Amino acid sequence: MKAPQMHPLWLPLVGWGLVLALFAQQGFWKELLSTLFPTSRSPVFERETLLNLALQHLAITAGAGMLVVLVGVPLAVLATRPVGVGLRPLLEHLVAAGQTFPPVAVLVLALPFFGFGSAGAVLALFLYGLLPVVRNSLEALAALPADVLEAARGMGYARHQMLWQVELPLALPVILAGIRTSLVLILATATVAPLVGGGGLGLPIIAGLAVSNLALVVQGAVAVALLALLLDWTLARAEDALIPWREPR
């Protein structure tokens, strides 16, 4: 008899609960940071609670991440179909360019179109985070085991059935790894959002830099790092849940 298996996502859920609960302890952060930085006159960000900053940060990340997945994966699928083969080199160059372009510059360039607020930040982060998803999806879909595809074709899978029932499930591990990389990257980079009026954990960091208050910088940076680690771990667990057929790690 196997021990009854826990759902693989219950631990990450508890993790998120604990971290957000920790962020809600405004008093604790104030005490901690004033101990570490006794000279600082305002050791925590006062205009917004840490919990709200974290939630704003996650909202921006989720928005950009969703766009990345909804645009990146279909683009890769298209570029690996017979009709889209010509698209592939162009796509690879575009997403590579998207990542080499500094997100801060994209932010400022997007300002005239999206105005002040989170929308421009989401767009800049979307362009920045597109590369890992597109590249991984392209490579996964282009390098599927030939014998499996041959067997599938020989058994009478129609094109669309091949895609949904064979190709995407087989490419899923590599696609998910790309999504994980993208999301963590976006979450960390979302700290630039306040430059165009977006919210999030970048606020205390940028405010702290402006007035040389290291306590604020530490507050924001530690929170971002915690969220990034938690997100990475959650997505790794989600991969295991979605790919039960893979060799256990």
Add this chain to the structure above:
Amino acid sequence: MIRLEQVVKRYGDFEALRGVSLEVDKGQVVTLLGPSGCGKTTLLRTVNRLIEPSAGTVRIGGRDVRELDEVELRRGIGYVIQSIGLFPHMSVLENVAVVPRLLNWSKPQREARAQEMLAMVGLEPRTYAGRYPRELSGGQAQRVGLARALAADPPVLLLDEPFGAVDPPTREHLQDEFMRLQSQLKKTVLFVTHDLDEAVKISDRICLMNSGQVEQYDAPETLLRNPKTPFVQAFLGPSRTLLRLSRVALDGLMEPPDGHHPKATIPHTATAREAFSALLAYGCRSLGVTDEAGQLVGLVRLEALLAEASEEP
């Protein structure tokens, strides 16, 4: 059942198939035999339209396959390749149920069928149904591949070196199992192999190919007795007479026991080749033949074997 008429396949200047005509009767096992690059796999793949011939016609049950929808056609033909190509993301049961699922069978119906198929190829469904392909040995994977090809009960099977990737004892075992299944199921089978022993063992007829052409198409006994071309003779090699004896049952060569106690015995299910080998091993001129219970039922003499082996008319 399957009929190929002057099938040609060109890749640029290279002719992989140079006008192959072949007829496979219903319920027969025909092997496409030949060295690598002779076109046997290409020929096989024209039947389920994985390859479209440059010229010529392929018919199944009298119908030109080009008139049929290729996806529908393939769902009606069992197909196994050497590397099997099991779907790593599906359980064994789901793998076997693939074609029934494509044919929109209900879930209980296709799962029941898949379990039945697993049992038929000798894999206990309770043990194997829930496994993933990575948890199978090579021989087990081959069985699953065969079960998958048989699941929708197609009248035609295309097998491309299905036992090529397993070790020799497993291969022989799988061949025996295949022959047992075939005697029940009576499928029309095209079987690609480069293994002469395998072809001689399982075929009703052998189509020996060389550089895109049929060299000889005959029953194994005829092929081994009368090689028509120098290529066939060279391909069959110096042991072809022994190979032919491996197709001969002992029943026709036996005489009644003569009262003497034989020096060595052999079961009556053995082949003439095995009897010959035993005679050589024991250095005697006759062998006792025993039934399942070990009772002496007859005698086989060296002279009878030599007469059978002789190619003199």
